[in-house]
Amino acid sequence: MKPVAASWSFPPRGVPVRTPMHPGRLLARTCLAPLGLSQSEAARVLGLSRRRLHELVHGQRAMSPDTAIRCARYFHIDAGFWLAHQAAWDSFHAWKRLCSGSASPSVSH
Structure with missing residues (x-):
């Protein structure tokens, strides 16, 4: 069976549509x-x-x-919060690289 081509016009589920704030900048602004x-x-x-x-x-x-754990301990903000923001940042920028052609999408079989 031939794989179905992915649509590159919008990000897949779980990838932010807009540029998320970097967790370090968020740390500076909120803490x-x-x-x-x-x-x-x-x-x-x-x-x-x-x-x-x-x-x-x-x-x-x-x-x-x-x-993230150090920040969680000191600022009483869950480590998962910081890591989720990092994951959003990383996935958004990975998506942008794929769309710009600087990285090739791969298909798992």
Whole structure:
């Protein structure tokens, strides 16, 4: 049986239609800014290097499970929340790469 061609005009179920906010930017806006925490202070209380937190906040680094757990413990926001935002970010950008032709879609048999 011949595989049915996928429609590339809209994302598949589970992939955001619009660009989601990077979890690091979300962290800065919803946790650091309201508490008046600088990146240096936040890095210290989370047990992260300043560079690691800076890269996360600026969208240059992914929210790892380790960082999500640290954020959950300090800010009392479920680690799954942070990881779900990272998954949304990753799937949206993977979709954009596929649509732009920079990655080939594969079909599982």
